[in-house]
Amino acid sequence: xxxxxxxxxxxxxxxxxxxxxxxxxxxxxxxxxxxxxxxxxxxxxxxxxxxxxxxxxxxxxxxxxxxxxxxxxxxxxxxxxxxxxxxxxxxxxxxxxxxxxxxxxxxxxxxxxxxxxxxxxxxxxxxxxxxxxxxxxxxxxxxxxxxxxxxxxxxxxxxxxxxxxxxxxxxxxxxxxxxxxxxxxxxxxxxxxxxxxxxxxxxxxxxxxxxxxxxxxxxxxxxxxxx
Amino acid sequence: xxxxxxxxxxxxxxxxxxxxxxxxxxxxxxxxxxxxxxxxxxxxxxxxxxxxxxxxxxxxxxxxxxxxxxxxxxxxxxxxxxxxxxxxxxxxxxxxxxxxxxxxxxxxxxxxxxxxxxxxxxxxxxxxxxxxxxxxxxxxxxxxxxxxxxxxxxxxxxxxxxxxxxxxxxxxxxxxxxxxxxxxxxxxxxxxxxxxxxxxxxxxxxxxxxxxxxxxxxxxxxxxxxxxxxxxxxxxxxxxxxxxxxxxxxxxxxxxxxxxxxxxxxxxxxxxxxxxxxxxxxxxxxxxxxxxxxxxxxxxxxxxxxxxxxxxxxxxxxxxxxxxxxxxxxxxxxxxxxxxxxxxxxxxxxxxxxxxxxxxxxxxxxxxxxxxxxxxxxxxxxxxxxxxxxxxxxxxxxxxxxxxxxxxxxxxxxxxxxxxxxxxxxxxxxxxxxxxxxxxxxxxxxxx
Numbered sequence: 001x002x003x004x005x006x007x008x009x010x011x012x013x014x015x016x017x018x019x020x021x022x023x024x025x026x027x028x029x030x031x032x033x034x035x036x037x038x039x040x041x042x043x044x045x046x047x048x049x050x051x052x053x054x055x056x057x058x059x060x061x062x063x064x065x066x067x068x069x070x071x072x073x074x075x076x077x078x079x080x081x082x083x084x085x086x087x088x089x090x091x092x093x094x095x096x097x098x099x100x101x102x103x104x105x106x107x108x109x110x111x112x113x114x115x116x117x118x119x120x121x122x123x124x125x126x127x128x129x130x131x132x133x134x135x136x137x138x139x140x141x142x143x144x145x146x147x148x149x150x151x152x153x154x155x156x157x158x159x160x161x162x163x164x165x166x167x168x169x170x171x172x173x174x175x176x177x178x179x180x181x182x183x184x185x186x187x188x189x190x191x192x193x194x195x196x197x198x199x200x201x202x203x204x205x206x207x208x209x210x211x212x213x214x215x216x217x218x219x220x221x222x223x224x225x226x227x
Numbered sequence: 228x229x230x231x232x233x234x235x236x237x238x239x240x241x242x243x244x245x246x247x248x249x250x251x252x253x254x255x256x257x258x259x260x261x262x263x264x265x266x267x268x269x270x271x272x273x274x275x276x277x278x279x280x281x282x283x284x285x286x287x288x289x290x291x292x293x294x295x296x297x298x299x300x301x302x303x304x305x306x307x308x309x310x311x312x313x314x315x316x317x318x319x320x321x322x323x324x325x326x327x328x329x330x331x332x333x334x335x336x337x338x339x340x341x342x343x344x345x346x347x348x349x350x351x352x353x354x355x356x357x358x359x360x361x362x363x364x365x366x367x368x369x370x371x372x373x374x375x376x377x378x379x380x381x382x383x384x385x386x387x388x389x390x391x392x393x394x395x396x397x398x399x400x401x402x403x404x405x406x407x408x409x410x411x412x413x414x415x416x417x418x419x420x421x422x423x424x425x426x427x428x429x430x431x432x433x434x435x436x437x438x439x440x441x442x443x444x445x446x447x448x449x450x451x452x453x454x455x456x457x458x459x460x461x462x463x464x465x466x467x468x469x470x471x472x473x474x475x476x477x478x479x480x481x482x483x484x485x486x487x488x489x490x491x492x493x494x495x496x497x498x499x500x501x502x503x504x505x506x507x508x509x510x511x512x513x514x515x516x517x518x519x520x521x522x523x524x525x526x527x528x529x530x531x532x533x534x535x536x537x538x539x540x541x542x543x544x545x546x547x548x549x550x551x552x553x554x555x556x557x558x559x560x561x562x563x564x565x566x567x568x569x570x571x572x573x574x575x576x577x578x579x580x581x582x583x584x585x586x587x588x589x590x591x592x593x594x595x596x597x598x599x600x601x602x603x604x605x606x607x608x609x610x611x612x613x614x615x616x617x618x619x620x621x622x623x624x625x626x627x628x629x630x631x632x633x634x635x636x637x638x639x640x641x642x643x644x645x646x647x648x649x650x651x652x653x654x655x656x657x658x659x660x661x662x663x664x665x666x667x668x669x670x671x672x673x674x675x
Contacts (some may be wrong), residue, residue, distance in 0.1 A: 011451065012451070015451045019454065039447060039448065040447050043451050043452050046381065047383075053242065058443070059444045061437070064381040082434075082435045083376060083379055085381065097435075098435040101435040102376040104380065119374070120435070121376060140428075143420055159428070161422070161425075162421075217422070217426065219407075219409055219426055
């Protein structure tokens with residue numbers, strides 16, 4: 001394991017070293033100490049490595065990640081794993097706004113709560129939140145799955161496209177064009193896999209599925225109140 | 228006919244209302260029939276104060292000119308000198324503005340790359356990601372980072388020669404994008420991760436940052452992902468140019484792209500295009516003032532866009548302090564958009580060459596603003612690229628002609644003192660004297 005003290009060596013050196021890792025690197029496990037809320041830690045990695053961050057981070061931790069497994073032993077600031085392409089990012093604590101924003105792939109696990117706009121504009125990423133999520137989550141979410149083991153705030157799934165939303169607890173309100181959907185066997189199967197990958201012991205049957213009513217897909221004046 | 232006694236009362240000539248003009252009346256009838264606002268492409272069509280309201284003074288006894296064709300007048304510009312390891316070096320100060328694959332056909336994007344590369348300048352992606360054709364044919368490609376993040380990925384980000392964070396666009400400051408279902412072909416849908424045929428709405432705000440302090444952190448993230456190699460531009464609409472330029476500089480931008488309301492869009496509400504924003508002429512001096520106040524003029528480059536059409540516009544933009552300009556609508560016209568050779572087909576669409584702006588419907592007879600495979604076949608990207616190169620060369624020659632006449636051996640040596648204004652409005656906006664006077668409204672030390 002390689003240990004990297006962020007305060008001593010600086011962000012540029014850390015990200016530069018992580019970017020230099022290739023597919024067949026034998027330096028597969030990295031430990032980052034003293035993150036102290038710094039922004040842009042472990043962004044843009046493209047290698048099958050493991051990065052363990054020992055503490056809380058600022059904005060955009062794990063941004064645009066490809067292949068890597070990133071574990072944060074603390075909480076994260078806004079935009080964790082934004083635009084992630086693949087790999088896995090696990091947060092032991094809570095996440096601020098925009099968690100997993102625009103992510104294309106991979107799995108984001110938040111063991112605490114996530115703030116507002118979790119999964120905004122998601123494009124294929126899977127997000128599992130063990131706790132609650134804030135308002136306007138999954139706004140304009142295009143594809144992928146958002147699993148919430150707790151409650152969801154106001155306007156869940158506003159202007160939703162094809163992403164699937166699963167909530168175990170209460171939903172304060174649904175956004176425009178988001179509706180409750182039937183939970184079919186394939187959804188239960190999908191949910192079981194996601195919960196297992198996220199090390200969450202909730203049961204798929206406890207969840208309700210939400211998705212797009214698809215009424216805003218093509219402009220219709222009769223739906224103008226929804227805009 | 229009415230009479231008073233034996234006197235016939237003559238009719239007055241029919242008199243149209245300036246308030247309820249034929250154009251306005253047709254808007255009202257259209258709204259009443261459809262219940263939907265009018266959507267169109269392009270920039271503001273209304274009459275605005277423009278660079279045409281400025282004139283160069285040329286040389287005289289107090290200034291001597293350079294010999295045309297013999298004495299050199301340089302045109303190169305380097306963008307991204309503030310932080311980027313690899314700034315972009317352009318042969319000419321005219322770049323191609325961001326236009327999306329989706330709004331434009333693949334061959335049209337290829338032609339923009341070909342023409343720009345042949346002229347030694349850059350082209351720019353749009354709200355749809357980077358296509359291999361575009362990257363392959365563009366020697367210098369600027370990758371737009373937009374609120375929608377359609378097609379955004381770190382691999383393409385690292386293939387770019389510069390990154391342009393788009394905050395706003397002159398045609399619709401504060402507005403998001405729109406690409407109607409007719410143009411969401413399978414390929415466009417796949418690149419944007421959307422179902423085929425739906426109306427695609429793009430958000431008006433970035434999903435993971437808000438405000439100048441966040442922007443600074445976002446710029447840091449993009450620099451870290453790309454190893455601080457490429458310049459990062461920030462594009463803003465010309466809404467509050469002094470403050471937006473100041474904040475973008477503070478956030479760490481290498482260059483500012485400033486877009487006036489004549490700048491085109493693929494599709495937006497007509498009311499938005501015509502009634503929100505400021506004319507290009509009005510936005511350049513406040514932005515330059517912001518750069519100067521922070522000691523960043525020429526260190527953070529200013530790229531001005533919105534209705535730039537010829538070498539005179541280029542020279543005027545540079546004289547007012549811009550480092551380069553960007554063209555979009557003009558580039559499309561150079562490729563063949565709105566060409567009268569398709570007049571019959573424009574007529575069938577209920578319009579005429581020169582006025583066609585329903586680009587969002589995907590029926591472009593010139594095969595440029597369409598995803599229809601049959602229409603696209605009409606457009607030859609090699610010929611289109613050649614035409615664009617020619618046009619860029621002519622614009623450059625025109626700007627050089629003016630600069631030499633003003634005694635300048637580089638286009639960047641043009642200055643506000645080379646200009647006068649034809650109208651009080653233009654004098655006020657450009658802060659150059661009204662022709663025949665030494666005054667402009669708001670000039671320091673005057674009490675007008």
